[in-house]
Amino acid sequence: MADRKRADARRNEQVLLDAAAAVFLSSGVDAPVRDIAAKAGVGMGTIYRHFPNRAELVIAVYRHQVDACAEVGRTLLAKEPTPYAALTVWVDLFVDFLVTKHGLAAALQSETARFETLHDYFVDNLVPVCGALLDAAVEAGEIQPGVDPYGLMRGIGNLCVGVGGDPRYDARQLVGLLIAGLRRHPAT
Amino acid sequence: MADRKRADARRNEQVLLDAAAAVFLSSGVDAPVRDIAAKAGVGMGTIYRHFPNRAELVIAVYRHQVDACAEVGRTLLAKEPTPYAALTVWVDLFVDFLVTKHGLAAALQSETARFETLHDYFVDNLVPVCGALLDAAVEAGEIQPGVDPYGLMRGIGNLCVGVGGDPRYDARQLVGLLIAGLRRHPAT
């Protein structure tokens, strides 16, 4: 059998995912583990039996959306008129995702080892997609070469940190400027 | 008298600033307060008698450099050939400052209230300078209008987070792209 887990364990895993999603929504991704356990009505030990650490819980909650973002990215080159257009559409999608998950962008670029696996999950899934879009746009002569996909993704992620704090901070606009800056332009 | 403090207190304040600077350099701005106290050879209580919290200690350590950055910014419009050139020079200066202070950019955009005063100090001192450069460049027709100085500064700060982690991440390049994106360009 693929699922050797006990019924209560399987049920609790789902309860935990739902509780975590709810708490992340209301209190941000940085919500204390205790709060999530309380919301789910289980002890903390239960969380750590299902997910090795906080980062993995976050991954589990958002896995589907990350996968969907990557999947869409792979189809955009065919759907959009130019590679650059595909890139901008995909980046907008990614930014929308990050901006609506309070604290997620911050967790992504956390310098501690605590969220390393979260970081890696995003990198492994999204950087290749970004790379393909970037390469196509370079080949089409729409943007300058020499921009690393990983670096660009992290830059976009970083720009999405702290959204909602001050209304003067507009992550979407800044990401737009960043992508606009990619275009071939006369010598600075 | 301007200085009503006891001699040992004045001495300890300098010792603390030196120790903090050294620890920040080797372990980053996030180094535990205990480490700084140990390095200075004083108790933790002494730190908190001289600085109300960690953020103020960080401010005290970097105050001179922030002030200098603001000061230079005010002279650049006269020194550089165009407002846009002045802007790029100043931004490079700011990025150099942030990039060499491990963890400072991260602390700056921390969403917690803990580093609020640090954030505010940077904002109060540097945003007006950035605003003047931005306004001049807009008026000269070199860049598009509608970019908020505070937002831009935060964006630049955000892009400087996590430098040194992965060599593929080049904050200077990304900030360069961001500033390049400011230029007037044909409708997206």
Added chain:
DNA sequence: AACGATACGGAGCGTTGTTCCGTTTAGCAA
């Protein structure tokens, strides 16, 4: 020399993520 104001040290508190282990329970076999 003595005394009061000033400054000091570090134990201790509240908050995190994470671990550990005694207790409970699901699922199966008799």
Added chain:
DNA sequence: TTGCTAAACGGAACAACGCTCCGTATCGTT
């Protein structure tokens, strides 16, 4: 139905963090 065992659970306990508090030591003045 009743036992039994492996699986799962709950939450006390630990380490690391920023910060507070108060008994003690020291400075500087009388």
